[in-house]
Amino acid sequence: METQAMEAMEQARRWLSDQGVVEAGEGWVEADRPDWPLTANDVAHSWVDKVFREESLTPTEQLWLAFGLLDLLDDYWVTCVIGSAYGDADRPLPSDVLWDGYRRRLEAQRDAEPVTYSLWVDWFEDRDTAAMAFAEVLGNDIERVVTERSDALLRRADRVLDNSGPVPWSIKQGTYEIAARLPALHGSLFQGLLGSYHDVYGDLEPKPALALLMQLDLPEDTPHLAQLRSVLAAGHENHYRSPDAWDDAAASNA
Structure with missing residues (x-):
């Protein structure tokens, strides 16, 4: 993965250079305006969408170039442009290449914050895409x-x-239950359950969520563990539907 990422970044760097955009110190400049510094976000907003107008590139090549720009710029806006281009029915992009790009970056040792944020707010919060996205990045591979x-x-x-908090419970429950077999995933499962309760678009069913929570091998002093047990035992589905329940649980477990 790291070798492929480096190759993708070099391709992206060459492409930007062809557009007249080059690195300067810790930022970027246009070659004909070297005294006007640009941030990675500036570059992302101004140039990434042009990738998908490169008619000399196939849709697969466009996607790989865009992912190279994501690696190079490390900016969330690149994922927004990729998502918008993916939704363009006039020139559809290959789903297998899109999700392979996400999976590779989720598996890499380097920070994946733009990718995880993209999953959370763009793919998982959207009920039209949550099932597909969750299956592609984890559900299909959990075994x-x-x-x-x-x-x-x-x-x-x-x-x-x-x-994964915003993913509908009916979609993620089976994956959660399989993941619970592996203690190494219990910490992230807890965070998933916590997000399922606290996120604005979080989704869970209290009874099976509590049963799953009770299977997790977590230190008893894990922050918010006692409160989450309490609100689920009381049948609460989401913090925003029962705004006082969490504070009441915190007080009773103090």
């Missing part, structure tokens, strides 16, 4: 994750579970 237990697969699972 392999639990069986193989490689560092890369565990990194991907941890990152997805941490941000």
Whole structure:
């Protein structure tokens, strides 16, 4: 993955250079305006969408170039442009390439914050895309994750579970239950359950969520563990539907 990422970044760097954009110190400049510094976010907003107008590139090549720009710029806006281009019915992009790009970056050792944030707010919060996205980045592979237990697969699972709060319970419950077989994933499963309760778009069913929570091998002093047990035992589905329940649980467990 790291070699491929480096190659993708070099391709992206060459492409930006062809557009007249080059690195300068810790930022960027246009070659004809070297005294006007640009941030990575400036570059992302101004140039990434042009990738998908490069008619000399196939849709697959466009996607790989865009992912190279994501690696190079490390900016969330690149994922927004990729998502928008993916939704363009006039020139559809290949789903397998899109999700392979996400999976590779979720498995990489380097920070994946733009990718995880993209999953959380763009793909998982949208009821039209949550099932597909969750299946592609974890649901389809969860048995392999639990069986193989490689560092890369565990990194991907941890990152997805941490941000899976908005995914509908009916979609993620089976994946959660399989993940619970592996103690190494119990911490991220807890974060997933916590997000399922606290996120504005979080989704869970209290009874099975509590049963799952009770299976997790967590230190008793894990922050918010006692409160989550209490609100689920009381049948609460979401913090925003019962805004006082969490404070009441905190007080009773003090």
